[in-house]
């Protein structure tokens with residue numbers, strides 16, 4: 001079963017992901033961008049480059065995703081493991097959807113940048129069974145994240161949040177929204193509850 005954690009920078013994904021490792025010691029914990037491959041390293045370089053070409057950046061993230069799928073996700077799912085990923089394809093749909101829309105060169109050419117990024121993933125990616133969306137307003141998110149990279153500014157995060165809203169609306173059965181403005185223990189409690197029920201119904205449906 002593939003579970004993903006999504007939300008703005010600073011929404012608390014990594015905090016939750018760290019804590020879940022104690023609850024589910026046998027699960028495979030992974031993340032995007034990956035931090036153990038040269039594809040992930042290339043993505044980190046692009047994140048640090050304020051002048052990175054947005055289209056080149058989309059394809060770097062997507063290359064990292066393709067490698068992540070074949071190297072980590074697919075083998076784990078074939079073994080029947082629970083996989084919990086801190087960010088996954090929806091990050092690309094929301095973030096690169098916003099970056100491409102803001103790019104003067106591309107904005108007019110791509111009628112719907114978010115849909116373009118979704119289409120790039122068609123035919124090779126694997127859809128999560130459950131996506132937990134940590135919902136937080138862009139100002140608090142930027143404040144918590146400390147705005148250390150170009151993706152963490154409130155104005156940009158507001159566009160990213162609009163894209164997440166579109167994704168949730170398109171796929172209400174897959175997404176579960178969690179109020180990330182609550183204190184950490186309350187957020188974790190809610191996430192653990194959502195995850196436990198999803199695992200239970202997954203086990204029930206596979207018997």
Ligand SMILES: Nc1ncnc2c1ncn2[C@@H]1O[C@H](COP(=O)(O)OP(=O)(O)O)[C@@H](O)[C@H]1O
Nearest residue numbers: 008009010011012013014015144182183184187
């Ligand atoms: N529910 C919360 N309330 C307040 N601060 C939080 C909460 N969850 C995480 N934080 C803090 O916010 C910052 C960003 O959290 P992090 O888990 O790294 O977010 P993300 O992985 O979504 O960027 C960290 O300093 C973390 O301690």
Ligand SMILES: Cc1cn([C@H]2C[C@H](O)[C@@H](COP(=O)(O)OP(=O)(O)O)O2)c(=O)[nH]c1=O
Nearest residue numbers: 008009010032033061087091092095096151
């Ligand atoms: C996976 C992914 C991340 N990102 C961005 C979001 C983050 O600002 C940055 C690094 O991701 P990450 O290290 O998960 O940041 P954080 O823990 O602060 O949420 O990359 C994209 O723009 N597209 C993507 O496909």
